[in-house]
Amino acid sequence: MTAYLRPRSLAEAVAARAAEPGYLVLAGGTDLMVNANHRPAPAGLIDLWRLPGAGEISLDAERGQLAIGAGATWLQVQRHPLVVRHAAILAAAAREIGALQIQARGTIGGNVANSSPVGDSLPVLLALEAELELCSVRGTRRLPYREFCTGYRTTALGADELVSAVLVPVAAPAVRLFWRKVGTRRAQSISKVMAAAAIHLEDGVVRRATVAFGAVADRPVRLAGVEAAVVGLAPAQAAEAARAAVAGAIAPISDVRSTSDYRLQVAENLAARMFSELS
Amino acid sequence: MKVTLTLNGQEAAVEVPPWRRLLDVLRDDLSLTGTKEGCGEGECGACTVLLDGEPVNSCLVAAGQCDGRAVTTVEGLATHRRGEEILHAVQRQLVACGGAQCGICTPGIAVCAAHLLERGLGAPGDGANDGASDGAGVGAQAALPLAGKSEAEARAAVRELLAGNICRCTGYQLVVEAVLAAAREVADGDAGATGRPS
Numbered sequence: 508m509t510a511y512l513r514p515r516s517l518a519e520a521v522a523a524r525a526a527e528p529g530y531l532v533l534a535g536g537t538d539l540m541v542n543a544n545h546r547p548a549p550a551g552l553i554d555l556w557r558l559p560g561a562g563e564i565s566l567d568a569e570r571g572q573l574a575i576g577a578g579a580t581w582l583q584v585q586r587h588p589l590v591v592r593h594a595a596i597l598a599a600a601a602r603e604i605g606a607l608q609i610q611a612r613g614t615i616g617g618n619v620a621n622s623s624p625v626g627d628s629l630p631v632l633l634a635l636e637a638e639l640e641l642c643s644v645r646g647t648r649r650l651p652y653r654e655f656c657t658g659y660r661t662t663a664l665g666a667d668e669l670v671s672a673v674l675v676p677v678a679a680p681a682v683r684l685f686w687r688k689v690g691t692r693r694a695q696s697i698s699k700v701m702a703a704a705a706i707h708l709e710d711g712v713v714r715r716a717t718v719a720f721g722a723v724a725d726r727p728v729r730l731a732g733v734e735a736a737v738v739g740l741a742p743a744q745a746a747e748a749a750r751a752a753v754a755g756a757i758a759p760i761s762d763v764r765s766t767s768d769y770r771l772q773v774a775e776n777l778a779a780r781m782f783s784e785l786s
Numbered sequence: 787m788k789v790t791l792t793l794n795g796q797e798a799a800v801e802v803p804p805w806r807r808l809l810d811v812l813r814d815d816l817s818l819t820g821t822k823e824g825c826g827e828g829e830c831g832a833c834t835v836l837l838d839g840e841p842v843n844s845c846l847v848a849a850g851q852c853d854g855r856a857v858t859t860v861e862g863l864a865t866h867r868r869g870e871e872i873l874h875a876v877q878r879q880l881v882a883c884g885g886a887q888c889g890i891c892t893p894g895i896a897v898c899a900a901h902l903l904e905r906g907l908g909a910p911g912d913g914a915n916d917g918a919s920d921g922a923g924v925g926a927q928a929a930l931p932l933a934g935k936s937e938a939e940a941r942a943a944v945r946e947l948l949a950g951n952i953c954r955c956t957g958y959q960l961v962v963e964a965v966l967a968a969a970r971e972v973a974d975g976d977a978g979a980t981g982r983p984s
Contacts (some may be wrong), residue, residue: 511850512803540846606950694949
């Protein structure tokens with residue numbers, strides 16, 4: 508019989524995690540519950556759904572960061588005025604995850620901890636240079652999201668840790684944000700390619716850009732080659748430089764959802780569009 | 787474990803493994819077979835129920851997670867007056883407009899659409915639904931379903947908000963017509979026969 512724990516606070520949650528590292532940590536269940544009736548029951552559940560305080564979204568003015576509680580659902584993320592104002596592409600991505608039923612249950616912390624290479628919010632977190640807050644009975648630490656994914660569905664999360672918050676730097680007014688998801692249809696489709704970018708444009712040229720893709724590698728990736736290629740260029744030239752740099756930066760695979768050739772072509776198109784849309 | 791929940795407005799208790807899907811608890815343990823299983827993967831929306839007032843796929847909810855929470859199924863949409871069952875406006879319009887064929891997706895669509903009418907057709911992120919962002923008691927928001935919306939905007943909103951309910955029969959057109967017709971009823975104040983389940 509599966510054991511069931513429902514912590515009433517973050518302190519109780521990390522204590523449960525430390526005591527039972529083999530239990531399944533469950534929030535909205537939108538990934539972990541798929542075909543649950545055909546899979547062996549876990550030894551136990553640590554249920555974080557609606558953990559008090561875990562879904563709060565606030566602005567840390569001192570650090571210039573949005574603090575998004577790991578338990579925030581995609582509905583909460585997309586509707587929250589602070590997210591809409593300061594991290595518009597995260598709100599946009601949230602609105603394209605599954606559809607209403609999935610958005611009402613899926614959480615940002617679940618997306619991060621589950622670390623699917625096709626997790627829709629993950630390229631956005633890379634492009635926005637987000638940090639994670641990770642909690643355990645040993646204490647709290649911060650980790651750049653970029654260092655969190657260590658491979659195909661492997662992460663830097665300790666066996667006794669929980670993701671407690673996602674910290675997103677507030678974008679400066681001069682920074683232009685880009686997000687595009689390409690799937691088979693608009694709703695309920697798992698992505699073939701996702702692209703996110705934050706582009707600092709000054710005096711008509713790109714000063715700095717962070718460019719991230721999803722579903723083109725074993726994990727969500729920043730494309731350093733593209734980022735370097737566009738610095739100092741006007742949007743039209745940056746678009747062509749970005750397009751040309753993609754093939755050297757990624758080698759997507761073919762699978763049930765798409766082919767290697769299609770993914771590469773779409774990634775090149777999206778890399779160009781990030782910059783061409785600026786002008 | 788013993789799971790105690792408010793089911794369609796009434797207290798219910800059931801002894802089930804915490805990992806069992808809410809869908810199976812409803813159909814097999816509580817004999818509420820109105821909720822259908824389509825895909826079992828959270829893709830199709832056939833098994834949609836309201837969990838604490840929000841539409842969710844019941845195939846993706848663990849029974850343990852329902853302890854102490856409120857669940858509304860398609861059986862809870864109709865109201866009763868003097869022993870007579872009065873269908874929710876959405877249910878009546880799905881019938882009247884021909885918005886159903888084989889019927890597997892229909893309960894999920896009815897639950898989802900009834901929820902949308904109760905909290906208005908504001909698209910996510912447009913600010914109309916900010917009051918619902920705490921995720922609880924969404925139905926308590928008394929927005930008029932068509933308030934401030936043109937016909938085209940209302941149609942687009944219905945399509946986006948029902949995008950998680952897959953139908954293989956109707957082509958969706960008549961489903962959208964039915965939801966818009968129900969929304970007009972509610973907006974016209976014909977609430978006597980349309981009100982939310984009490």
